[in-house]
Amino acid sequence: MNSEMSAATRELEPIIVAPSDEERRRAVDSAVAYLKQDLSDRYRVLGIELRIDKPSKIDGQPARLLGVFIVDYTKRRTLEALVDAHGKIVSVNDLHGFRISYTSEELEEARAIAAQDRRVAHLAGRRDVFASEYGPESDPKNARLVGLRYATLRGDRPGPVIAHAVVDLSTREVRSFEDQREGKD
Amino acid sequence: MFGNYHHVSGAGWSLFWRVPTFNGSGLEIWWADFQGHRVMWRGSAPFAIVPYHHPDTNGEPPPPHFSYKDGLDIHCGGAPFRALRHGAPNSGLPWHSSAFDAADDVDAVVVKVEPADDFNVERLTISAKFQCGWYQYVHSWEFSADGSIHPRVAMGGMLNPNCPTKSHLHDFYFRIDLDIDGQFPHDICEVFDHDKLNDPNGDRWIEITKQMKLLAKSASARKWRVRSTTSKNSAGEFKSYEIELPQLSGLTPFSTGDVWVTVYRGDGIQQGEGVGAADCSDKELEANYAVGPLHPGTTGDDIVLWVVVRAHHEPRTNGEEADHLPYHYEEFSITPRSFARLRPAGASDSR
Numbered sequence: 266m267n268s269e270m271s272a273a274t275r276e277l278e279p280i281i282v283a284p285s286d287e288e289r290r291r292a293v294d295s296a297v298a299y300l301k302q303d304l305s306d307r308y309r310v311l312g313i314e315l316r317i318d319k320p321s322k323i324d325g326q327p328a329r330l331l332g333v334f335i336v337d338y339t340k341r342r343t344l345e346a347l348v349d350a351h352g353k354i355v356s357v358n359d360l361h362g363f364r365i366s367y368t369s370e371e372l373e374e375a376r377a378i379a380a381q382d383r384r385v386a387h388l389a390g391r392r393d394v395f396a397s398e399y400g401p402e403s404d405p406k407n408a409r410l411v412g413l414r415y416a417t418l419r420g421d422r423p424g425p426v427i428a429h430a431v432v433d434l435s436t437r438e439v440r441s442f443e444d445q446r447e448g449k450d
Numbered sequence: 451m452f453g454n455y456h457h458v459s460g461a462g463w464s465l466f467w468r469v470p471t472f473n474g475s476g477l478e479i480w481w482a483d484f485q486g487h488r489v490m491w492r493g494s495a496p497f498a499i500v501p502y503h504h505p506d507t508n509g510e511p512p513p514p515h516f517s518y519k520d521g522l523d524i525h526c527g528g529a530p531f532r533a534l535r536h537g538a539p540n541s542g543l544p545w546h547s548s549a550f551d552a553a554d555d556v557d558a559v560v561v562k563v564e565p566a567d568d569f570n571v572e573r574l575t576i577s578a579k580f581q582c583g584w585y586q587y588v589h590s591w592e593f594s595a596d597g598s599i600h601p602r603v604a605m606g607g608m609l610n611p612n613c614p615t616k617s618h619l620h621d622f623y624f625r626i627d628l629d630i631d632g633q634f635p636h637d638i639c640e641v642f643d644h645d646k647l648n649d650p651n652g653d654r655w656i657e658i659t660k661q662m663k664l665l666a667k668s669a670s671a672r673k674w675r676v677r678s679t680t681s682k683n684s685a686g687e688f689k690s691y692e693i694e695l696p697q698l699s700g701l702t703p704f705s706t707g708d709v710w711v712t713v714y715r716g717d718g719i720q721q722g723e724g725v726g727a728a729d730c731s732d733k734e735l736e737a738n739y740a741v742g743p744l745h746p747g748t749t750g751d752d753i754v755l756w757v758v759v760r761a762h763h764e765p766r767t768n769g770e771e772a773d774h775l776p777y778h779y780e781e782f783s784i785t786p787r788s789f790a791r792l793r794p795a796g797a798s799d800s801r
Binding site for chain 2: 268269271283312318332362364365368398400401402414422424425443445
C-alpha cells in the first residue's frame with residue numbers, strides 16, 4: 266500500500282482501472298443501439314473515454330462511466346453518451362458546437378476529399394508540400410469542418426504555409442480554399 | 451492506448467496522470483495526495499490562446515482576429531496538442547512527420563523522481579511534449595517534498611513560417627481543481643494583498659463571495675488561496691493551498707484575466723475549455739463559467755480555478771531561434787499553508 270495515497274484515493278482504485286476491450290465494445294454497442302433512431306446513416310464513433318466525476322456526497326463513491334463520442338455528419342451533431350459498467354445509458358449530451366479533436370480517420374478522409382478538388386489537387390500531389398490540420402471558424406449549422414493548411418518542405422525543414430482548405434465532412438466537399446501566394450486564388 | 455490513469459509516487463506525493471483519448475488537451479494530473487491527504491482532484495492545461503501582432507501575418511494567424519485557439523476545441527486556425535514520443539526532436543520535423551507521434555501514452559510521458567540534494571528537496575516530475583502546428587509545448591508538473599506544486603509549460607518547435615519576425619503572446623490556461631484534504635464542497639477562495647509595512651494590518655486576506663474573474667497585481671504581492679472551512683492542522687489552523695502567479699505580460703482583448711474562480715460542475719469536456727469559438731478570446735470564462743454566488747460564510751463550495759500563465763515572445767528570428775526554439779518555461783506555484791508538517795531530509799519522522 267502506498268502510504269502517501271489518501272484513503273479516498275485508495276477507494277477510487279478499483280473504479281478507475283482501464284476499461285477492458287469487452288467493456289469498451291459493450292459501451293459502444295449500447296450507445297449506438299440507444300441512439301439508433303436518432304442517427305443518420307453517416308455517423309462515426311470518435312472514441313471512448315473513461316469518465317470519473319466527483320460523487321455528489323463527500324463519503325460517496327464516483328460512478329464509473331464510459332463516455333462514447335459519436336459524430337453524426339448528416340445531422341451535424343456531436344453526441345456524448347455516458348454508459349455505466351452494465352452497458353446502461355445514463356445520459357446523452359449534445360455537445361453543440363464543441364469541436365472534439367479530429368480522429369486520424371477523419372483527417373485521412375478530409376485529405377482525400379481535398380485531393381479530389383481541382384483547386385487543391387496540384388498541391389496534394391506535390392512531394393515538397395504537406396498538409397496539417399487546424400481548427401477553422403465555427404460553422405453556424407454545426408457542420409464538422411476540418412481545416413487543412415498546406416506548407417512547403419525544403420528538405421526536412423518546413424517552409425511557409427501556402428494554402429488553406431476547409432473540408433466539410435458533412436457534405437464531403439471543400440468548403441473554401443485560399444492560396445496565400447500572390448496572384449493565386 | 452490513451453485515456454488511462456497511471457499511478458506514480460515520490461517526494462511524499464501519490465498521483466495519477468493521464469493523456470486523454472482525444473488528441474487535443476495535453477497532460478492531466480488526477481488525485482494528487484500529499485502525505486496521505488488529498489490536495490487536488492484534477493489539474494490540466496487544456497488550451498492556449500495565442501494572439502499576434504498584426505495585420506501583416508501572411509495568413510498565419512488568419513484575420514480578422516489574428517489569434518489562435520490551440521488545444522481542445524480548436525478554432526481560429528489553432529491546432530490540437532498532439533502527443534509526441536519521448537525523445538522527439540525539438541525542431542520543425544514533428545510538424546510534418548508522424549514518425550514522432552507517440553504510439554501510446556506511456557510512449558509520451560516521462561516520470562522522474564529526483565532525490566534531495568544540498569539545494570533542493572526531493573521532486574516528482576511528470577512531463578510530456580506535444581506538437582501544435584509548428585510549435586511544441588511541454589506540459590510538466592513538478593511535485594516537491596515541501597508540498598508545493600509547480601505546473602509548468604514550455605514553448606519550443608519553430609517560429610511561425612509565415613511571419614517569423616512577428617511578436618505574439620502565449621496564454622496557457624490551467625484548470626485547477628483543489629480539494630483541500632478531500633473535504634469538498636467546503637472550501638473557500640480568498641485573495642491576498644500587501645498594502646503597507648504597518649504591523650499588524652499591513653497584509654490582508656479577503657474572502658471572495660461570488661464566482662468571478664480576478665486580476666494579478668504584483669505591486670501588492672497579490673496571490674490567492676483555496677482554504678478549507680472544516681479541516682485544520684494540529685495547530686488549529688485551517689488548511690489551505692495558495693496560488694502564486696508571476697505574470698510576465700499583461701492582458702489583451704483575447705486573454706482578459708489572470709484567474710477565474712468558479713465551482714465544480716463535473717469533469718466533462720465543457721467546463722470552460724470551449725471558449726473562443728466566437729472571437730478567439732477567453733471572454734466566455736467570465737460570461738458563462740465564473741458566474742453565480744459562492745458561500746464562504748456558510749457551507750463553502752467546491753472551488754475550481756482557471757489560471758493563466760502568460761509569456762510575450764519577441765522572436766530572435768535571425769539569431770538563437772533561426773533553426774528552432776530552445777524550450778522556454780513559464781510556471782506558477784501552488785503552495786501549502788498550514789497543510790503539512792515538514793522536516794529536513796534525513797530527520798526522523800515522529801508523526
